Amino acid sequence: IAQYHIPKKQLKAETQWLIWSFSASFRGKPNLLDMGSLMIKPIQRVMKYPLLLCELRNSTPPSHPDYRALDDAFAAVKDINVNINELKRRKDLVLKYKKNDEDESLKDKLSKLNIHSISKKSKRVTNHLKILTRGESQVKDNTFNREEKLFRALEKTVRLCVKNISLCLQHIQDAMPLALQSVMDLQEISYNKDDEMGYSETLSNALNSCHDFASHLQRLILTPLSALLTLFPGPHKLIQKRYDKLLDCNSYLQRSAGEESDLAKKEYEALNAQLVEELQAFNQAARKILLNCLCSFITLLRDLMLVAQQAYSTLVPVPLSVSSISEIQNQVLEEVQNLNCVKENSATFIERKLSFEKKKPVQILPEMPRQTDIHRSKLLSTYSAEELYQAKRKCNATQEYDINLLEGELVAVIEQKDPLGSTSRWLVDTGNVKGYVYSSFLKPYNPAKMQKVDTENRFCDDDFENIKVDEQIFYAVHAFQARSDHELSLQEYQRVHILRFCDLSGNKEWWLAEAQGQKGYVPANYLGKMTYA
Amino acid sequence: MIFQPVKMLLVERDFEREYGKLQQLEEQTRKLQKDLKKSTDADLAMSKSAVKIPLDLLSNPLCEQDQDLLSMVTALDTAMKRMDAFNQEKVNQIQKTVIEPLKNFGSVFPSLNMAVKRREQALQDYRRLQAKVEKYEEKEKTGPVLAKLHQAREELRPVRENLEAKNRQLLEEMPRFYSSRLDYFQPSFESLIRAQVVYYSEMHKIFGDLTQQLDQPGHSDEQRERENEAKLSELRALSIVADD
Numbered sequence: 005i006a007q008y009h010i011p012k013k014q015l016k017a018e019t020q021w022l023i024w025s026f027s028a029s030f031r032g033k034p035n036l037l038d039m040g041s042l043m044i045k046p047i048q049r050v051m052k053y054p055l056l057l058c059e060l061r062n063s064t065p066p067s068h069p070d071y072r073a074l075d076d077a078f079a080a081v082k083d084i085n086v087n088i089n090e091l092k093r094r095k096d097l098v099l100k101y102k103k104n105d106e107d108e109s110l111k112d113k114l115s116k117l118n119i120h121s122i123s124k125k126s127k128r129v130t131n132h133l134k135i136l137t138r139g140e141s142q143v144k145d146n147t148f149n150r151e152e153k154l155f156r157a158l159e160k161t162v163r164l165c166v167k168n169i170s171l172c173l174q175h176i177q178d179a180m181p182l183a184l185q186s187v188m189d190l191q192e193i194s195y196n197k198d199d200e201m202g203y204s205e206t207l208s209n210a211l212n213s214c215h216d217f218a219s220h221l222q223r224l225i226l227t228p229l230s231a232l233l234t235l236f237p238g239p240h241k242l243i244q245k246r247y248d249k250l251l252d253c254n255s256y257l258q259r260s261a262g263e264e265s266d267l268a269k270k271e272y273e274a275l276n277a278q279l280v281e282e283l284q285a286f287n288q289a290a291r292k293i294l295l296n297c298l299c300s301f302i303t304l305l306r307d308l309m310l311v312a313q314q315a316y317s318t319l320v321p322v323p324l325s326v327s328s329i330s331e332i333q334n335q336v337l338e339e340v341q342n343l344n345c346v347k348e349n350s351a352t353f354i355e356r357k358l359s360f361e362k363k364k365p366v367q368i369l370p371e372m373p374r375q376t377d378i379h380r381s382k383l384l385s386t387y388s389a390e391e392l393y394q395a396k397r398k399c400n401a402t403q404e405y406d407i408n409l410l411e412g413e414l415v416a417v418i419e420q421k422d423p424l425g426s427t428s429r430w431l432v433d434t435g436n437v438k439g440y441v442y443s444s445f446l447k448p449y450n451p452a453k454m455q456k457v458d459t460e461n462r463f464c465d466d467d468f469e470n471i472k473v474d475e476q477i478f479y480a481v482h483a484f485q486a487r488s489d490h491e492l493s494l495q496e497y498q499r500v501h502i503l504r505f506c507d508l509s510g511n512k513e514w515w516l517a518e519a520q521g522q523k524g525y526v527p528a529n530y531l532g533k534m535t536y537a
Numbered sequence: 538m539i540f541q542p543v544k545m546l547l548v549e550r551d552f553e554r555e556y557g558k559l560q561q562l563e564e565q566t567r568k569l570q571k572d573l574k575k576s577t578d579a580d581l582a583m584s585k586s587a588v589k590i591p592l593d594l595l596s597n598p599l600c601e602q603d604q605d606l607l608s609m610v611t612a613l614d615t616a617m618k619r620m621d622a623f624n625q626e627k628v629n630q631i632q633k634t635v636i637e638p639l640k641n642f643g644s645v646f647p648s649l650n651m652a653v654k655r656r657e658q659a660l661q662d663y664r665r666l667q668a669k670v671e672k673y674e675e676k677e678k679t680g681p682v683l684a685k686l687h688q689a690r691e692e693l694r695p696v697r698e699n700l701e702a703k704n705r706q707l708l709e710e711m712p713r714f715y716s717s718r719l720d721y722f723q724p725s726f727e728s729l730i731r732a733q734v735v736y737y738s739e740m741h742k743i744f745g746d747l748t749q750q751l752d753q754p755g756h757s758d759e760q761r762e763r764e765n766e767a768k769l770s771e772l773r774a775l776s777i778v779a780d781d
Binding site: 084091094095140153157158160161164165168169171172175176178179182183185187189190192193194195196220223224228231232235238239278279282283286288289291292293294295296297298299300302303304305306309310312313316317319320327328330332333336339340341343344346347348357401456461487488 | 565566572575579586597599602603613634635641648649681706710714719720724725728733737738741742744758759765768776778
């Protein structure tokens with residue numbers, strides 16, 4: 005049939021013999037062709053038909069019944085040829101521009117620079133700027149613009165999908181085995197070894213399903229989308245080229261029509277038409293692929309969830325109601341903690357022993373007489389309005405020279421600082437006694453308004469939450485060693501900032517403290533108040 | 538006196554065995570706590586990344602023009618957000634009924650270890666004094682020696698009693714501690730399983746409903762795969778793509 009031009013040494017001996025025997029059987033036959041001649045046969049045939057039909061038509065008189073049919077046939081065959089040419093031209097055009105960017109080295113690029121190309125490029129830049137700044141009359145194609153926007157949006161979407169879905173897959177592959185392993189480990193300490201559970205099978209089944217999910221996802225979603233992604237750059241280049249041609253076209257718009265402007269226009273229109281038509285097809289196909297992949301993603305997830313549900317369902321023993329869990333556990337834990345070996349050696353036990361020894365003596369303050377009307381009127385008469393303040397809440401004296409105040413009691417401020425210069429402690433006069441109180445406890449006295457008890461400003465004795473920052477600095481009277489993550493170690497005389505004056509269960513013996521960026525609980529009786537902020 | 542060493546050996550053997558089991562349990566609870574934390578963190582990372590998928594799509598102008606795509610992505614967005622919410626709830630449940638109890642159980646071990654350490658000290662004291670007694674017993678029975686022997690025996694007695702008391706206590710209480718783990722952890726195990734089952738059945742339902750809503754509920758994955766391949770070939774045939 006034909007001789008192959010494949011280098012003989014690439015073929016196996018058997019194949020070589022086969023080929024030789026075939027060609028030998030044909031040698032000597034008259035219509036032996038080589039591969040090249042064989043392949044050109046269809047092209048020659050296609051081109052022959054228009055000529056043939058044309059001749060036939062010309063020699064047929066118009067009155068002949070076949071004339072019409074001949075005419076149509078001739079037109080159709082001519083169309084075929086035109087289409088083939090057009091397609092070939094487009095492919096050539098694309099190849100021409102594609103080759104430009106891929107195979108060039110810097111040297112090649114430099115060698116292409118000549119007057120003509122430089123002037124062409126600079127003209128384009130000028131035109132581009134003109135369009136940007138002045139919006140001059142220009143050739144526009146809305147269809148193209150629309151398709152191009154869609155094209156770009158699709159590319160971005162596909163890229164994001166690939167990235168996000170890959171990441172999600174990665175996380176699923178990390179999370180599921182970990183969860184399964186934890187379940188197995190917990191099962192091990194919850195039951196005796198001799199109880200027949202046979203769960204290792206469940207574990208391996210579930211893990212296999214996880215692997216299957218990953219490979220399906222790869223095949224059905226990531227591979228097609230990635231392949232699609234590689235197809236986008238090709239059209240990009242052509243779009244760019246079209247824009248260049250557009251700029252060329254625009255530059256000729258203002259000037260009179262000439263051979264150059266005609267050429268530019270033709271080139272632009274050809275490229276534009278090609279792109280419009282094919283971008284539409286591209287966008288549609290790309291969109292379909294995207295939709296399919298999203299659908300597959302959802303079904304894959306559904307199936308994975310089912311498998312996981314089934315896997316875990318086989319492990320379920322007799323179900324308990326939620327509320328009894330903590331009851332049971334607390335009971336067991338209590339029993340354990342009551343074991344003598346635990347009780348006698350527990351850290352809290354030792355801690356309590358120490359704290360008993362170190363307890364500070366409670367200060368008993370002398371009973372202070374309360375403010376009476378006489379005192380108040382004395383204050384009102386002695387001091388001016390600006391100096392009068394009212395206690396927002398009950399103030400307990402804690403240091404030397406402090407005084408107690410009840411809520412609503414009137415005081416006159418003598419000095420807005422204390423002997424050591426701190427402005428948060430003020431010297432006040434109650435009409436009865438003089439002493440220091442924290443300024444945050446006072447608000448300016450306004451006798452005109454009926455001072456209703458504002459529930460928002462009301463503080464109960466032990467609610468310290470709205471104290472100013474100054475009053476939350478404490479220091480460690482003794483060093484304290486933290487025994488767990490919840491507690492904070494303290495050095496002697498270390499300053500700490502108190503965030504809360506009780507622990508999570510309301511126990512007021514433990515305060516939440518912060519020091520050097522670390523937070524933790526410390527025993528309240530280890531702390532003393534700082535006198536200065 | 539001959540039997541005591543044998544008895545001591547038996548006690549030692551039992552002690553090692555029981556304490557060994559507890560040490561292993563301590564290690565297991567500690568590891569499990571860490572692993573569960575890692576596992577729940579991984580779960581949360583997963584749902585966060587899942588939420589991102591439709592979120593990024595929605596912010597893309599593509600969805601604005603394409604009604605079908607928009608409705609699909611919106612439905613997916615709702616589904617992923619629900620997944621995230623359920624996942625968070627599952628993690629909270631695990632935190633409360635499994636991780637917390639593990640921590641609480643683990644907090645008992647320091648005390649136990651302290652008790653074992655003290656018993657160890659008592660054992661060392663006993664051995665030291667016992668050796669002293671034996672030393673005097675082997676010497677010539679002179680007056681001062683006998684006196685020292687008597688004294689040594691007196692010293693030894695309370696120490697031995699202390700040791701025996703500790704042994705008794707620990708040998709009785711260690712197995713109880715060990716067996717308490719069953720009653721303690723079974724509820725946690727059940728809770729963990731239940732949390733997972735609830736979560737996955739909800740997820741299965743959500744994604745099942747979503748597949749019903751989709752454009753082509755009839756198409757199988759294979760059909761979609763084939764269609765994708767066909768479309769890709771179509772694209773490669775386009776002249777503007779210029780596939781080499």
